[in-house]
Amino acid sequence: MNNIVLSCNGVAKSYNDGALNVQVLNGLNLQVGEGQSVSIIGASGSGKSTLLHILGGLDMPTSGSVNLMGNDLGKLNQKQLGDLRNRYLGFVYQFHHLLPEFSALENVMMPLLIGKKPKAEAEAQAAEMLEKVGLKARMLHRP
Ligand SMILES: Nc1ncnc2c1ncn2[C@@H]1O[C@H](COP(=O)(O)OP(=O)(O)OP(=O)(O)O)[C@@H](O)[C@H]1O
Ligand SMILES: [Mg+2]
Incomplete structure (x- = not known):
């Protein structure tokens, strides 16, 4: 594969909602190479958004690690995460989040x-x- 730009290793995510524990991701491994396009497909509620948030450093996994451009996201502070997102990541949301007062x-x-x-x-x-x-x-x- 080409240079790996984004990868994750053993990523798990669970949400604690009162007495309920929802295990959404369970030991997920993924590698994305330079120039590669990857689609994540799954039923509603299967954890696609959860995964994208974790891959983008917007949320942290319960366990496992994410690496973006050679940086282990779990080892960065909020400022470093923000800088990395600014340089290397773009999100296109389901709903647009444009700033209405700007062109x-x-x-x-x-x-x-x-x-x-x-x-x-x-x-x-x-x-x-x-x-x-x-x-x-x-x-x-x-x-
Ligand atoms: N903050 C939260 N607290 C508790 N449970 C959550 C939270 N966020 C997501 N979940 C649960 O985690 C599961 C995965 O949700 P997620 O939004 O990642 O699914 P999705 O695949 O993106 O769904 P959709 O196709 O509808 O966008 C769902 O069961 C959801 O109810
Ligand atoms: Mg979603």
């Missing part, structure tokens, strides 16, 4: 600005991305 261009620029990219550079890069997906004419529109 499409500004919404796309936001992660770059948070990542401390100079404004002109962020703007050029965001414009290029929007053009790629056919949204050039909508760049200055709000959501």
